[in-house]
Amino acid sequence: MNGFEDTAAAGYGDGTRAVRAGLPEPVKNEPVLPGPAFAAHFHLPGDVEGPYAYGRDTNPTWTLLERAIGELEAPGTDGTDTVVFASGMAAVSAVVLSQVRAGDLVVLPSDGYQVLPLVRAQLEDYGVRVRTAPTAGDAQAALVDGARLLWLETPSNPGLDVCDVRRLVDVAHAAGALVAVDNTLATPLGQRPLELGADFSVASGTKGLTGHGDLLLGYVACRDAGLAERVRRWRKVVGAIPGPMEAWLAHRSLATIQLRNQRQWTNALAVAEALADRSEVAGLRYPGLPSDPSHEVAARQMRGFGGVVSFTLPDRAFAERFLTALRLVEDATSFGGVRSTAERRGRWGGDAVPEGFVRFSAGVEDTEDLVADVLRALDAAGSGA
Numbered sequence: 001m002n003g004f005e006d007t008a009a010a011g012y013g014d015g016t017r018a019v020r021a022g023l024p025e026p027v028k029n030e031p032v033l034p035g036p037a038f039a040a041h042f043h044l045p046g047d048v049e050g051p052y053a054y055g056r057d058t059n060p061t062w063t064l065l066e067r068a069i070g071e072l073e074a075p076g077t078d079g080t081d082t083v084v085f086a087s088g089m090a091a092v093s094a095v096v097l098s099q100v101r102a103g104d105l106v107v108l109p110s111d112g113y114q115v116l117p118l119v120r121a122q123l124e125d126y127g128v129r130v131r132t133a134p135t136a137g138d139a140q141a142a143l144v145d146g147a148r149l150l151w152l153e154t155p156s157n158p159g160l161d162v163c164d165v166r167r168l169v170d171v172a173h174a175a176g177a178l179v180a181v182d183n184t185l186a187t188p189l190g191q192r193p194l195e196l197g198a199d200f201s202v203a204s205g206t207k208g209l210t211g212h213g214d215l216l217l218g219y220v221a222c223r224d225a226g227l228a229e230r231v232r233r234w235r236k237v238v239g240a241i242p243g244p245m246e247a248w249l250a251h252r253s254l255a256t257i258q259l260r261n262q263r264q265w266t267n268a269l270a271v272a273e274a275l276a277d278r279s280e281v282a283g284l285r286y287p288g289l290p291s292d293p294s295h296e297v298a299a300r301q302m303r304g305f306g307g308v309v310s311f312t313l314p315d316r317a318f319a320e321r322f323l324t325a326l327r328l329v330e331d332a333t334s335f336g337g338v339r340s341t342a343e344r345r346g347r348w349g350g351d352a353v354p355e356g357f358v359r360f361s362a363g364v365e366d367t368e369d370l371v372a373d374v375l376r377a378l379d380a381a382g383s384g385a
């Protein structure tokens, strides 16, 4: 077996590719996935040469993880244009701040991740112009004239709107703009932005990529080496590097990403279908529901619809009773973990959502147990319990 086996060319499915992703050539009497390399510096006699010299620049545990993520984001590539970071926001900032300069125009979604308004403020402090439009209906397309970077988030968090990546890439590239897609919600198994034409696929590995809620991580997968070089230089300058332990845990988790994602997607669809029949539920969104406004575009460009469902309960008190009554679903932020979580998103104050708005993240519990828990909690919340 070679170090880099092109598992995509071999025609293997996602599960097969996931368990092999990023593994080095096997060495007799050595572990199949080498343990984390805890090193601030590496033995370096004489001239500075070879791949590993100082731990802020490179680390063999990152190399294997980058290879693994690259193989999933862009099957058939070897991951050399993928760069891992300490968190999703470190990865987001690395793309935005390494690619734009004063006077440039950046187009952001108006309904994206709740930290984007802070990114906007930072960019404006640096003299970068920012325009925003909603994800739905490809509304950002109307703003790309003269832009340097178009930032997409699809499906958007938490509203779960979807935009047509291919169409927006065509419009942006014609206008001379680069395109980055936040792929956090979909994971590389659910969507491959680089294959849809994007220049960057960026994500928080904290969520469904690693899926155990026990680490923070981010990555940027780039279309080409030149773009990756600037992103890597930004990581060196800012030092937003993942610890070797986090990188190793993330790689270990990738082996089960297909199992986890498939159950999460099945559970999310089952929960959405159950909620669709309930009169106390409004504004139900799940791109996998055929009746969802996002479904048509999502079905064209996604390979799976994600594990997040959002909906609105009558008011804040109702939503709080619902969350308290759930037994299998933790009241917690974040999403994509093996244990289901849900939260009343309005408690953060950052998203433009109603007081009763709930973001629900389906875990890998047995589907019948999870649906029964959700329906029972709705009944309890409705009876005022």
Ligand SMILES: *Cc1c(COP(=O)(O)O)cnc(C)c1O
Pocket (backbone or CB within 6 Å): 087, 088, 089, 090, 092, 113, 153, 157, 182, 184, 185, 203, 204, 205, 206, 207, 216, 217, 218
């Ligand atoms: C969580 C999240 C981020 C930020 O990731 P961190 O790992 O928390 O820094 C970025 N984009 C989206 C869509 C997210 O959900």
